[in-house]
Amino acid sequence: MSEKLTYKIFAEHLNTKFNLIFYEGEVVELELIEAVDKETDVLECFILLFQGPMDRPLPQKIHKMQHHKLGDISFFIVPVGKTKSALLYEAVFNRLKEE
Numbered sequence: 001m002s003e004k005l006t007y008k009i010f011a012e013h014l015n016t017k018f019n020l021i022f023y024e025g026e027v028v029e030l031e032l033i034e035a036v037d038k039e040t041d042v043l044e045c046f047i048l049l050f051q052g053p054m055d056r057p058l059p060q061k062i063h064k065m066q067h068h069k070l071g072d073i074s075f076f077i078v079p080v081g082k083t084k085s086a087l088l089y090e091a092v093f094n095r096l097k098e099e
Contacts (some may be wrong), residue, residue, distance in 0.1 A: 001082075005056070005073065005075070005093065005095040006044070006046075007035060007037045007039070007044075007046035007093075009070070010035045010038065010046070010048055011035045011037075013032060013033065013067065013069065014032055014033070014034070014035060014068065015029070015031065015033065015076070016032055016067065016069075017029050017030070017067075017068075018030045018031070018032060018050065018067050019065060019067075020052075020058065020064070020065050021063070021064045021065065021066065022056075022058070022063075023055050025061045025092045028052055028053065028056050028058060029052070029053070029064070030051065030052045030065070030089065031048040031050060031051050031052075032048060032049075032050055033049050033050065033051050034047075034048070034049035034078075035047070035049075035050075036048075037047050041097075042093055042097060043095065043096060043097065043099050044093070044094070044095050044098060045092075045093065045094045046092075046093050046096075047090060047091070047092050047093075048090065048091040048092075048093075049080075049088060049089070049090055050088070050089045050090075050091070051083070051086035051087065051088055051089075052086060052087050052088075052089060054082070054085065054086060054087055055084070056087075057079065057087055058077065058087070058089065059079075059080065059096055060076075060077070060078045060079060061076065061077075062074055062075065062076045063076075064075055066069065067086050075093075076091060077090065077091045078090050078091075
């Protein structure tokens, strides 16, 4: 994806699937279940919450993902919890606003 990833872009794709490309080409499907805007006067900041399968825990690291509309993207995700049926992962984006 050539454009900058923003809260608005992800908010438009809530409840859609992302194919995470794992070791040796294995694909793990994650669903974007929440996007939270934490913007301040100085920072562009937002948090994404994904859910994935219980039987395939993912390590904290930069992962390559594919989305049917956003294309190929990579970002850092961290495991943050679980529900009765899914593991939860978070990605946090922070950057200074451009003047």
